[in-house]
Amino acid sequence: MTPAAQIRVDLNAATPVNRQIVDQIRTLLVEGAVAPGDALPSVRRLAIDLGVHFNTVADAYRTLAEEGWLEISHGRGVHVRKRRAPRPDEETLASFRRRLRQLAAEMRAQGLSPSVIARELASLVEVLKS
Amino acid sequence: MMADLWIVWACLLPIALLLNWLPLWRRSNLWFGVTVAPDFSDTPEARRVLRRYRIEMWAVSAVAWVLVWAGFRGESAWMLAAGPTLQALGAAVAFARGRSRTRPYAQHPTGERTATLAESEKLPGGPVAIVVPYALLAGVGVFLHVNWQRLPSRFPIHWGITGTADRWAERGWRGVDGPLLAGLLVIALLHVPGAMIVAASPRGRMAGTAEWTARFRHANLRMIVAMGWTLAALFGVLALNPYLATGDTLAAPLWLMVLVVLAVTAGFIWPIIRISQEPGSGSDGTPDECWKFGQIYYNPNDPALMVEKRFGVGYTINFGNRAAWLLIGLLALIILVPLLL
Numbered sequence: 001m002t003p004a005a006q007i008r009v010d011l012n013a014a015t016p017v018n019r020q021i022v023d024q025i026r027t028l029l030v031e032g033a034v035a036p037g038d039a040l041p042s043v044r045r046l047a048i049d050l051g052v053h054f055n056t057v058a059d060a061y062r063t064l065a066e067e068g069w070l071e072i073s074h075g076r077g078v079h080v081r082k083r084r085a086p087r088p089d090e091e092t093l094a095s096f097r098r099r100l101r102q103l104a105a106e107m108r109a110q111g112l113s114p115s116v117i118a119r120e121l122a123s124l125v126e127v128l129k130s
Numbered sequence: 131m132m133a134d135l136w137i138v139w140a141c142l143l144p145i146a147l148l149l150n151w152l153p154l155w156r157r158s159n160l161w162f163g164v165t166v167a168p169d170f171s172d173t174p175e176a177r178r179v180l181r182r183y184r185i186e187m188w189a190v191s192a193v194a195w196v197l198v199w200a201g202f203r204g205e206s207a208w209m210l211a212a213g214p215t216l217q218a219l220g221a222a223v224a225f226a227r228g229r230s231r232t233r234p235y236a237q238h239p240t241g242e243r244t245a246t247l248a249e250s251e252k253l254p255g256g257p258v259a260i261v262v263p264y265a266l267l268a269g270v271g272v273f274l275h276v277n278w279q280r281l282p283s284r285f286p287i288h289w290g291i292t293g294t295a296d297r298w299a300e301r302g303w304r305g306v307d308g309p310l311l312a313g314l315l316v317i318a319l320l321h322v323p324g325a326m327i328v329a330a331s332p333r334g335r336m337a338g339t340a341e342w343t344a345r346f347r348h349a350n351l352r353m354i355v356a357m358g359w360t361l362a363a364l365f366g367v368l369a370l371n372p373y374l375a376t377g378d379t380l381a382a383p384l385w386l387m388v389l390v391v392l393a394v395t396a397g398f399i400w401p402i403i404r405i406s407q408e409p410g411s412g413s414d415g416t417p418d419e420c421w422k423f424g425q426i427y428y429n430p431n432d433p434a435l436m437v438e439k440r441f442g443v444g445y446t447i448n449f450g451n452r453a454a455w456l457l458i459g460l461l462a463l464i465i466l467v468p469l470l471l
Contacts, residue, residue, distance in 0.1 A: 006244050006245065006247065006340070007244065008243070008244045008337060009242070009244075010241050010243075011243060012241030040247055041245070041246075041248065041250075044433070045250055046245055046247075047433045048330055048331070048332055048434045049245035049246070049333050049334075050243045050244075050245045050335065051243055051335055051431075051432050051433070052243075052433075053431070054433055077249070
């Protein structure tokens with residue numbers, strides 16, 4: 001794991017903190033910043049570092065474990081699993097398209113030009129391919 | 131008598147000097163325990179707050195010296211004790227007043243928090259660094275019991291501030307093992323908070339502060355380990371005194387022992403002070419409103435057991451955490467049980 005792998009949450013944001021933790025760790029996992037076999041901080045450690053309740057972190061870890069990313073074992077801590085990506089169905093693809101269009105529309109509304117959005121998408125594709 | 135007075139005065143002066151500089155040893159976004167803009171300390175308002183604090187602190191220190199002087203003249207124990215107590219309390223009140231004066235300039239706290247996805251570090255030096263002080267004292271204990279018959283039947287166990295013996299003990303487990311047990315307890319009192327810092331203090335909650343926090347934590351933990359070794363040596367020498375010294379003298383001069391402890395403390399505290407003066411250390415990610423008088427942290431919603439102090443260097447307890455109270459109880463037991471025995 002890269003020593004500098006960090007997550008950032010906003011306690012005042014509308015998105016619940018456990019959701020923010022899940023989203024950020026999942027992003028690090030997909031981008032390879034955190035690799036299979038790596039140890040993650042314990043629930044207690046991450047809760048103290050972020051200043052949030054233990055249950056918030058435990059809930060986030062449980063969600064990631066259910067998705068197959070993490071292995072949580074008493075005494076051994078939390079480790080990243082080697083995960084086989086499931087075969088996506090039509091519903092997943094449709095959901096992805098819908099959310100992507102919504103996000104692009106939101107960013108357009110906030111002033112990002114189509115060329116900037118296209119460039120960001122292209123750079124994301126490069127990261128995912130690598 | 132006059133020598134004693136000079137020694138007490140000589141102790142009060144460095145404390146006053148320390149208190150004079152203490153508010154400057156802080157994270158760059160904190161001023162008198164309040165979260166402020168990074169460049170606030172350069173403003174005339176900040177300088178005014180500092181000046182007022184120093185005037186109040188030095189005034190109280192002057193009263194403390196007078197109390198100690200009057201205590202010596204009138205042989206009044208309570209006045210002697212009141213001097214240093216007043217100095218400490220007065221500085222705390224002056225700091226709290228400085229905090230109140232700074233609050234109008236407080237910055238709106240951000241809800242952003244960061245965390246590094248790495249497991250906790252260990253105490254510097256690992257388990258060996260922790261075990262050695264206890265092993266040293268245990269070794270001294272074994273040595274003394276092996277040489278039991280060579281110890282005098284009565285020997286001094288306490289010396290006054292000038293190094294004159296003022297309390298004696300018979301050759302028994304209390305007199306011989308007492309200094310060793312006291313050493314074990316004092317070192318445990320250091321190691322328990324050290325372990326709490328490692329396991330249950332935040333490692334840089336604000337963006338960009340992880341590296342600074344890591345160095346600050348390491349410097350604090352290194353001091354705890356070093357003090358453990360130093361105190362083990364000190365209590366070991368004191369325990370060996372009946373074997374090494376003749377009459378009521380000390381095997382090693384008192385001034386030398388005090389000097390060694392002070393030198394080690396200063397040597398390890400200096401890097402902490404240097405780190406605490408660096409720019410770009412941001413804030414500590416604890417809410418201002420949870421700091422009572424700027425010094426007591428009470429936040430039941432924070433899972434941390436230990437947090438960085440906002441007045442002075444080092445760490446303090448989160449009094450809002452129930453587990454912290456269990457540990458305080460444990461520490462109180464460690465102190466009280468030997469006194470009751």
